[in-house]
Amino acid sequence: MEARELTLRYGPKTAIHKVSLAILDRRVTALIGPSGCGKSTFLRSLNRMNDLISGTTHSGTILLDGMDIHDRGVDVVDLRRRVGMVFQKSNPFPKSIFENVAYGLRVGGMKDKAELATRVEKSLRGAALWDEVKDRLDESALGLSGGQQQRLCIARAMAVEPEVLLMDEPASALDPIATAKIEELIHELKSTYTIAIVTHNMQQAARVSDRTAFFYMGELVECGPTEQIFTNPREKRTEDYVTGKFG
Numbered sequence: 001m002e003a004r005e006l007t008l009r010y011g012p013k014t015a016i017h018k019v020s021l022a023i024l025d026r027r028v029t030a031l032i033g034p035s036g037c038g039k040s041t042f043l044r045s046l047n048r049m050n051d052l053i054s055g056t057t058h059s060g061t062i063l064l065d066g067m068d069i070h071d072r073g074v075d076v077v078d079l080r081r082r083v084g085m086v087f088q089k090s091n092p093f094p095k096s097i098f099e100n101v102a103y104g105l106r107v108g109g110m111k112d113k114a115e116l117a118t119r120v121e122k123s124l125r126g127a128a129l130w131d132e133v134k135d136r137l138d139e140s141a142l143g144l145s146g147g148q149q150q151r152l153c154i155a156r157a158m159a160v161e162p163e164v165l166l167m168d169e170p171a172s173a174l175d176p177i178a179t180a181k182i183e184e185l186i187h188e189l190k191s192t193y194t195i196a197i198v199t200h201n202m203q204q205a206a207r208v209s210d211r212t213a214f215f216y217m218g219e220l221v222e223c224g225p226t227e228q229i230f231t232n233p234r235e236k237r238t239e240d241y242v243t244g245k246f247g
């Protein structure tokens with residue numbers, strides 16, 4: 001995916017300004033920067049979640065496999081299937097574990113029970129949750145721990161086989177053990193998916209990502225290989241941020 005000169009406004013307020021950033025295929029790109037700098041806005045633009053907020057306008061282009069995602073012919077439901085999202089707070093549906101993962105498949109028209117079961121198992125395995133839930137698939141998802149619920153949401157996002165996964169601070173509400181599991185999972189998922197992750201936690205960005213993009217006051221200051229951004233950034237503002245001089 002690639003954003004070119006993307007500007008997004010909420011009413012009169014510019015949240016991001018002329019951001020050009022490529023989210024490379026089968027890599028993890030971390031979006032970092034102080035609160036309010038536009039990380040989530042940028043992330044949500046990639047599958048047009050900002051369309052749901054009234055008064056939002058944009059200029060610039062976002063390409064997915066060369067297609068402009070704002071083209072008239074683009075079906076937003078299909079776009080969101082191709083570009084899935086996991087939020088900060090896990091948001092399982094008040095349904096069984098199985099039905100949470102099967103949901104998108106059913107909406108997409110899949111009816112065959114065996115096929116559904118296979119895809120649910122594959123997604124739960126992919127999200128490193130299968131062993132913990134395989135004997136309780138019919139129980140409510142709301143009975144899972146916070147970390148399990150977040151992995152369930154990742155399984156639900158994966159079930160429809162997206163190409164890109166957007167994660168908005170997916171571990172910020174979790175304890176260190178559950179966070180480590182999510183980070184391990186991200187590491188495994190990147191062989192199959194293109195991932196963009198917003199995180200406030202710089203150690204986490206350094207651990208999980210291949211590339212890091214530093215945002216500041218709505219602008220992309222710089223983006224590069226994670227190691228370079230953390231050890232040898234080009235811009236003074238990046239250095240000040242990653243060394244903790246401001247937050």
Ligand SMILES: Nc1ncnc2c1ncn2[C@@H]1O[C@H](COP(=O)(O)OP(=O)(O)OP(=O)(O)O)[C@@H](O)[C@H]1O
Pocket residue numbers: 010013014015033034035036037038039040041042053
């Ligand atoms: N729905 C909205 N309506 C109006 N302004 C908004 C809305 N969402 C975000 N903003 C504003 O846009 C700017 C960018 O916000 P955004 O949430 O993208 O930043 P962020 O870097 O993700 O922040 P945080 O790290 O605190 O989540 C901020 O000034 C914010 O107040």
